[in-house]
Amino acid sequence: MASIDITDVRKAYGSTKILHGVDLTIKDGEFVVLVGPSGCGKSTLLRMIAGLEDISSGEIRIGGRIVNDLDPKDRDIAMVFQSYALYPHMTVADNMSYSLRLRKTAKEKIASAISGAAAKLSLTPLMERRPKALSGGQRQRVAMGRAIVRSPKAFLFDEPLSNLDARLREHMRGEIKKLHQDLGATSIYVTHDQIEAMTLADRIVAMNAGLVQQVGSPLDLYDRPANLFVAGFMGSPAMNMFEGTYRAANGGTVELAQGVVVPLAGPAPTADGTKLTLGIRPEHVLVGKTGLEGIQALIDLVEPTGFGTILHASAFGADVKAFSLERGVAVRGDTVSVSFPVERIHLFDTATGSRIG
Amino acid sequence: MIRPKRLGMTIAHRAAILVYVAFALFPLYWLVKVSVTPNDLLYSEGVKMWPSRATLDHFAFVLEHSDFPLFFRNSMIVSVSTAFIVTILSSIGGYALSRFTFRGKFWIVGLMLLTQMFPLVMLIAPIFKMLSPLGLTNSLSGLILVYVAFNVPFATFLMQSFFDGIPKDLEEAAMIDGATRFMAFRQIILPLTLPGMAATLGFVFTAAWSELLFALMLISGVDASTFPVGLLSFVSKFSVDFGQMMAAGVLALIPACIFFLLIQRYLVQGLTAGAVKG
Amino acid sequence: MTEAVSAQYGRDRRPFLRRLAIASEPYLYSAPALILIVTVMLVPLAIGISYAFRDMTLLDPFSGGFIGLDHFRAIAKDKTFWLALKNTVYWTGYSVALQFAFGLILALLLDKPFYGRGLAQALCFLPWAVPSFLSGLNWAWMFNPVVGPIPHWLYGIGLMSAPDNILSDPDLAMWGPIIANVWWGIPFFAITLLAALQSIPRDLYEAAAIDGATPFQRFRSITLPFLAPTIAITVMLRTIWIANFADLIVVMTNGGPADKTQIVASYIFTQAFRRLDFGYASAIAMVLLLLLMVYSLLIVFLRQTLLKER
Numbered sequence: 001m002a003s004i005d006i007t008d009v010r011k012a013y014g015s016t017k018i019l020h021g022v023d024l025t026i027k028d029g030e031f032v033v034l035v036g037p038s039g040c041g042k043s044t045l046l047r048m049i050a051g052l053e054d055i056s057s058g059e060i061r062i063g064g065r066i067v068n069d070l071d072p073k074d075r076d077i078a079m080v081f082q083s084y085a086l087y088p089h090m091t092v093a094d095n096m097s098y099s100l101r102l103r104k105t106a107k108e109k110i111a112s113a114i115s116g117a118a119a120k121l122s123l124t125p126l127m128e129r130r131p132k133a134l135s136g137g138q139r140q141r142v143a144m145g146r147a148i149v150r151s152p153k154a155f156l157f158d159e160p161l162s163n164l165d166a167r168l169r170e171h172m173r174g175e176i177k178k179l180h181q182d183l184g185a186t187s188i189y190v191t192h193d194q195i196e197a198m199t200l201a202d203r204i205v206a207m208n209a210g211l212v213q214q215v216g217s218p219l220d221l222y223d224r225p226a227n228l229f230v231a232g233f234m235g236s237p238a239m240n241m242f243e244g245t246y247r248a249a250n251g252g253t254v255e256l257a258q259g260v261v262v263p264l265a266g267p268a269p270t271a272d273g274t275k276l277t278l279g280i281r282p283e284h285v286l287v288g289k290t291g292l293e294g295i296q297a298l299i300d301l302v303e304p305t306g307f308g309t310i311l312h313a314s315a316f317g318a319d320v321k322a323f324s325l326e327r328g329v330a331v332r333g334d335t336v337s338v339s340f341p342v343e344r345i346h347l348f349d350t351a352t353g354s355r356i357g
Numbered sequence: 358m359i360r361p362k363r364l365g366m367t368i369a370h371r372a373a374i375l376v377y378v379a380f381a382l383f384p385l386y387w388l389v390k391v392s393v394t395p396n397d398l399l400y401s402e403g404v405k406m407w408p409s410r411a412t413l414d415h416f417a418f419v420l421e422h423s424d425f426p427l428f429f430r431n432s433m434i435v436s437v438s439t440a441f442i443v444t445i446l447s448s449i450g451g452y453a454l455s456r457f458t459f460r461g462k463f464w465i466v467g468l469m470l471l472t473q474m475f476p477l478v479m480l481i482a483p484i485f486k487m488l489s490p491l492g493l494t495n496s497l498s499g500l501i502l503v504y505v506a507f508n509v510p511f512a513t514f515l516m517q518s519f520f521d522g523i524p525k526d527l528e529e530a531a532m533i534d535g536a537t538r539f540m541a542f543r544q545i546i547l548p549l550t551l552p553g554m555a556a557t558l559g560f561v562f563t564a565a566w567s568e569l570l571f572a573l574m575l576i577s578g579v580d581a582s583t584f585p586v587g588l589l590s591f592v593s594k595f596s597v598d599f600g601q602m603m604a605a606g607v608l609a610l611i612p613a614c615i616f617f618l619l620i621q622r623y624l625v626q627g628l629t630a631g632a633v634k635g
Numbered sequence: 636m637t638e639a640v641s642a643q644y645g646r647d648r649r650p651f652l653r654r655l656a657i658a659s660e661p662y663l664y665s666a667p668a669l670i671l672i673v674t675v676m677l678v679p680l681a682i683g684i685s686y687a688f689r690d691m692t693l694l695d696p697f698s699g700g701f702i703g704l705d706h707f708r709a710i711a712k713d714k715t716f717w718l719a720l721k722n723t724v725y726w727t728g729y730s731v732a733l734q735f736a737f738g739l740i741l742a743l744l745l746d747k748p749f750y751g752r753g754l755a756q757a758l759c760f761l762p763w764a765v766p767s768f769l770s771g772l773n774w775a776w777m778f779n780p781v782v783g784p785i786p787h788w789l790y791g792i793g794l795m796s797a798p799d800n801i802l803s804d805p806d807l808a809m810w811g812p813i814i815a816n817v818w819w820g821i822p823f824f825a826i827t828l829l830a831a832l833q834s835i836p837r838d839l840y841e842a843a844a845i846d847g848a849t850p851f852q853r854f855r856s857i858t859l860p861f862l863a864p865t866i867a868i869t870v871m872l873r874t875i876w877i878a879n880f881a882d883l884i885v886v887m888t889n890g891g892p893a894d895k896t897q898i899v900a901s902y903i904f905t906q907a908f909r910r911l912d913f914g915y916a917s918a919i920a921m922v923l924l925l926l927l928m929v930y931s932l933l934i935v936f937l938r939q940t941l942l943k944e945r
Contacts, residue, residue, distance in 0.1 A: 052529050072532040079533045085526035089548045099534035146534070373744055378758045384773045384818065385765070391782050404787045446668045453664035465665055472676050476879040476927070478903045479920035482686060482913035483679035485693075506675030509668045538660075567766030569882050574908050585768040589886065592772065599782045602772070609769050617764030621757055624826050 002063030002153040002186060003028045004049065009058035011044055011210075018044050020210045021058070026154075026188060031180050033189045035197040036207035036233070043158055045207075046190045050156050051075050063153055073102075078147035079156040082163060084139045086131040086146075093118075093127040096145045103150070117145045120179070137168045144176070148183065157189040161196065173199055194234050198222065206230045224346075228353040231279050231346060237310055237321050239279045243350055248272035254347070258316040260295055265342040268357050275350040284344035285322035287311060287329055287336050294337030299330045313338060385610070392416065392603040399599060415604035424579055425605050428587030432566060433612070435497050435583055439504040440562040443512045444554050446505070451516025452542065456525070469510040477507065481574050494575050500583070503575070504565045512557050519553030520546070552623070559620035563613055584609050687921045691914030698914070706918030715894050715902065716919065723898040725809060726816075727878045733817045735870060738824025745825065746832045763822035771886030774815035778802050802888055805895045812883045812896060820877070824869065831865040832858070871934050875927050899923045 004026040011019040019041045026032045034042040047053040049060055051072035060067050067075050078099075086095050093114055100110045118124045121141040131139055140160065147155055157176075161169045177200055180187055191197055197204050198218045206213045206221060206229070214226040225231035231239050244256040252267040254276055262278060270276070288294060297315035304310075308325040313336065320338055330336050347356040391399070392415055394408040419425050454462065484503060485494060493499030523546055531541035569585040576586050588605055687706055692698045710716050745756050762770065778800055780786040786798035801807040835858065843853045881900035884890060890897035890905060897905070899919060906916035 050529075050533055052532070071537070072529070073535040073537065075533075077533065079530065081526045081530060083524055083526045085524065085530035087527060087531075087545055098531070102535040102540070146530075370744060370747070370749070373740075374749075374755050374759075377741055377744070378755060380818070381759050381762050381821075384770075384777055385761070387777060387784065388773050391776070399782065404784045446671070449664045450668040453661040457661035457664075459661040462661070465669060468669075468677075469672065472672055474875060474927075474931075475680065476900060476903070476920060476923055478879065478881060478900050478907075479683045479917065479924065480676065480679045481904065482691070482907045482916050483682035484675070485907075486682070486913065487679060502671075503675060506671040509671055513668055563764060563766075567768065569766075569768040570885065570904055570908075573885075585766065588772065589768065599776065603776065603782075606769055606772060609766060613764050613766055613769075614761070617761065618757070621760070624760060624763075 004154060004186060004188070005059075005061040005064075006045075006049070007059045007061075009045070009048060009060060010056045011041070011048060011053065012056045018210055019048075019056075022212055024205060024212065024215065026186060029184045029186055031187045031189065031200060031202045032205060033191060033197040033201035033203075034205045034207060035191055035194060036213075038192055040207045041210040042190045042192075042205075042207050046156050046158055046188060049154075049188065050077060050079050076153045077156055078150065078152040078154075079158065080143045080147050080160040082159040084131075084143040084160075084163075086139055086142055088131055091128050091130055092123060092134070092142050092145075095131070095142055096149050099146070099150050113149045114145070117149045120148070120182075121145050121175075136164050137172065140164060140168075140172055141175075144179065148179070151183075152185075154186040154188065157187065157191075159191055160189075161191070161193075169196075176200060194236065198234070206233060208233075224355070225279075226355050228277060228279075228348050231348065231355075235281055237282045237323060239281050239346070240285065240321055241348075242278045242316075242318055244276055244278055246270055246272060246274045246276050246347075254278050256316050257318065260316040262340055262345070263342060264345060264347075268347055270349070270356050276356065277348040277350045278340075279346035279348060280340045280344055282310065282321040282323040284341060285320060286339045286341060287313075287322050287324060288339070289336065294339035297336050297338045299332055299334045299336060302330065302332055388603050388606050388610070391599055392607050394600060396600055415600035416607075419601050419604045419608065423591070423601070423605070424582070424587060425584075425591075425608065427579070428582050428584045429608060431497060431582060432584040432609075435500050435504065436562045436565040436612075438501045439508065439565040440558045442501070442505050443508045443561045444516075444558045446509055447512035447516045447557060448550070448554060450509070450513040451518075451520055452546070454513065454517045455520035456528075469513060472510045478570065481571065484571070485574055488575065495578050495581050497581055499575055500572060500581075503571055504568060507568075508561045508564055512561055515557050515560065516550075516553065519550050519556075522553075523549050556620045556623035559616040559623075562616050563620075566609075566613055566616075683917045684921060686914050686917035688918075689914050691912070691917070693911035693913060702914075706915050707922070709915065710918060710922060715897060716899070718894055719890075719897045719899045719902040722809065722896060723878055723900070726813060726884075726896075726898050727874055729813050730816045730820065730877050731870060731874050733813070734820040734824050734873070735866075737817065737821045739828055741821060741825040742828035742832055745829055760822040760826060762819050763826075765819065767819065767880075767882040768886050770815055770819045771812070771883040774811065774818070774883075775802060775887045778811050803892055805892050808888055808892055808896045812887050815883050815887065816877065816880070819883075820873075823873070827865060827869050828862060831862050835861045867938065871931070875931065878923075878927060 004024075006022055006024040006026075009019060009022045010017070022041075022045060024032075034045060036042050044053060048055050049062075051067065051070060051074075055068050062075055062077065087098065090098065096114045096117060097110045100113060105113075114127075115124070118127055121144060123138070123141055123145055126134065126138060126142075131142065134142065140163075143160065160176075161172050164172060173196060176189075180200075189196075189200060201218050203215060204218055204221050205215050208229045214221055214230045216224075221230055221234050225234060225239075228241070232241065242256050244254040244262075246268060247253045247255050247261070248267060249272075250263070252264040254262045254264065256262060256278065268276075286294070295315050297313035297320055299311060299313050300319075301312040302309060303312070304327065308323055309327055309329055311322045311324065311330060313320045313322065315338060322338060348354065349356055390407060393411040393413065395410055395412045395414065398408045398410060453459075454466065488494050488499045488503075491499075493502065527545050527549075528538075528541045531545045532538065536544065567585070568583075569589070572583045572586045573589070576582055579587075582590070588602070588609060591605065592602055688701060688703060690698045690700050690702045690705075741759060745752065745759070749755075765773070777783040777785050779802075780798045780800055786795065786800060789795040789801075790798040802811045839857050840853055843857055848856065878898075879900050881898065881904050884896055884898055884901040885904060888896040890901050900923065903916045903919050903923065906912050906919065910916075
């Protein structure tokens, strides 16, 4: 086990810059998830930690040791690939023991290590099969087994669940979390799926366009997104965002389109007349009968999810999404009133995108 | 219940296939047929589909009283050596093209493509002039050298396409598991490319086995003659011994057909990689 | 401070020799192949070009002098060369057209699954594996009235007044090597086109069928456009290759009768191999090379203009 320190790491292919200086410290035993849209540089960063990509500048330490110039094999890390990268010509047992055989580990030790890992991942009856004869979920577990047999300093996961169907993905997510709780190993996990990030991470690193946008616990990112990118990326259905103007009068309000005014909890730390984006999560939007206090809205679309209901309404020229746990709140064509509770409102500076308050 | 129109189409389709198969096989069938026809029946039963009496005399004669066993041996030496050398060189070259990006790669690929475009007959005279003072004319080694060079570009493209078919992830996984690049190549990539290497071996063998013009130019003595050269000189010398010529032809056909059956599965990949050559 | 640190660590601190080894890896791997190609193909190519301007006869020890454009002047007046050039056009044109047409039909036939397809495919592709010299000899024998059936068949159906060898008939001789070439080359087109056919997504055909397209309309609006790039590149490369392909002619007719089947490539071979006049052979080869380059450029240019017009 070891901590990982990333200091001002940059990556460029010729003149194309992929990463613009990333600083990150991953504590011993921590489970960190790198999340972001494709092309944000998260996989490149992971591959640089693994030693599969050169580091253009900056420094990566694993367990205090600078690894910039070490080959992957000397970094003592394990990695689970999106494609699983199982060796097609080897049995499950040989796949799992390959790293130990390369290290000339004693035979008895190898046997006990792989049988332990196999038991943990319920792979024992499959040990003599080849990858071709395994299902997607089984291959995934072999890939995990290959990583855990040698107790490396850190585990790297590169979108390991992307190739599984929804149900299996949910199941494996639980397995990975349990495994991490058992082993307590330092883990870095790359995904574009914000649910995986939320459920697995001790800490999430949200990335976009080669820059770290926010680092924090899952609920931190969900409750206090640092900028418009994080606010929009985390959560499904996505946060409502309305552009408006800050008015300092009356204890602070935001003036949206068509003269709709939304009161705030108190004065915001910004100048009168600043262009703002008001964000509110669908589950926080209150929907009530007309006549009650709130903004008039017309229901366009009702999506029952079984678990609750997603309502799409149009008001002040914008589309307002609301999520309710109740059923039968409204039907298409209803006029309702929607309101935004002051304590649930997020404010962002429209020009810079960063959070206000 | 099949509709009549559908049935008609199916019959027409199968019939067309049969016509193609017949066209492809008939000349080869005829070759075999004449090779087993006794000399006395050759003229009297000229166009019959099968002679009333079959004999292996022509084969026996060719094997015992002609130089064909020697030609066969020479061709085997040349083709097998060429195939092995080319496969080794093209494997490492194809690996480099598939796995590395490096300065000059564009030019190397361009150069290799160029060699596939210009008329090889252009090289007959200069190669003869170059090899002659080195004592490499009229020698199997000279022929091997020339064939290796001619076949390496195409084989390299072919091997590159096989390497491209192996996910990079596998090597990376191996390197993370603790292998050096070379170990990853030897223990992971190589076993997975073996079928591809076998296919390359087959392609190059067939090409070397069939080559005629350079062999004619570079080889003059019987001792170093390859099968095509031997067969052609036999044809011009004894142009009436049809049975024997065709028996020799059948012998030349055998190794090519064996290799064809082995590489059949890879034909598509081979021909697309070598579309520039054919 | 941070700037300085990052600059320092940005540099590669691995030992110089190790870095050199890593950087030179791909070059080392491709070197053997490259060295061979350069010494056995490119150097002779350059020498061959120089021969075109020299008096170069193998048996004459005093030859080798620079004679400028004399060979090219001789070529301009060489009737055989012009005949060979005309023959090359016929040979290449007919061979490519027929190989392509029959190859396409075969590919279409083999594209749909049926019982025994694997075997039928292997048998139809078998001619490709037959060594070219043997294909030539085999067809020469097929055309030979003594042992071959073809003259008798042609006589039988009344196309010929007597069962003669078409290879010795100046008007028909060229068809001998062309037929052998078609037989030998159909598999090449069939294999490449079959691969292209099988990469066409099946649901396109299903969508077109649901939209009401007839099989012929489907072929015209889906199959052909998808095959077009493969067809263009294969036909172009194959044309160059067949124009250079002298084996069948050397084996079957040796250019005769009366040079009626002589193509430029076989003429070069004859000059070098039989007359040992390397200089003249190289000069003709250079002309052929130039003509083929002009052809390729023309095709590329045509393609560009066609693409622009779309």
